[in-house]
Amino acid sequence: MARVRTTALFAGLVLLTGGCAAKQEQPATVARAEQLMAANAAKRGDLVLRCEPADAQVLLDGVEQGTCSDYAGVSRSLRLMDAGFHQVEVKKRGFYPYTTYYQPSGARVSLNVKLRPLGPESGSIPP
Numbered sequence: 001m002a003r004v005r006t007t008a009l010f011a012g013l014v015l016l017t018g019g020c021a022a023k024q025e026q027p028a029t030v031a032r033a034e035q036l037m038a039a040n041a042a043k044r045g046d047l048v049l050r051c052e053p054a055d056a057q058v059l060l061d062g063v064e065q066g067t068c069s070d071y072a073g074v075s076r077s078l079r080l081m082d083a084g085f086h087q088v089e090v091k092k093r094g095f096y097p098y099t100t101y102y103q104p105s106g107a108r109v110s111l112n113v114k115l116r117p118l119g120p121e122s123g124s125i126p127p
Contacts, residue, residue: 045104046077047088051113056092068113080104094118 049058051068058065060078065071068090071078080086083104088111091097095115102109 045080045102045106046108047080047102048072048077048108048110049090049113050110051090052115053092053095056090056095056113056115059087059089059091061087062089077108090115 049068049071051072054067054069054072056068058068058071058078060080065078078088080102085101085103087099088102089097089099090113092115095117098113098115100111102111
């Protein structure tokens with residue numbers, strides 16, 4: 001009988017306090033998560049690269065990231081997570097390198113790059 005009263009008393013206290021403690025903390029946790037997501041969304045940027053030749057190397061701030069074909073699709077873009085300008089370089093042996101700067105704006109951007117050969121193409125007649 002004493003056990004039933006203790007259980008009933010505990011259930012009454014839970015109802016009076018508004019439920020479990022986790023539910024009381026949830027709004028603050030959700031608000032903080034939304035703040036973090038908003039801060040990251042503002043700094044993030046996706047860069048889709050379409051290059052000729054497709055096997056040219058991609059460097060982000062001087063660090064090799066892979067080849068252009070790695071970042072040529074909608075689901076395969078170069079993700080920039082830090083705010084500020086980033087140097088994007090596309091290069092391949094035998095071609096002039098291409099360098100540009102990009103600042104993430106929260107949008108997806110496509111960059112079309114056609115590298116020029118260093119020397120005259122074989123079989124072509126010079127002007």
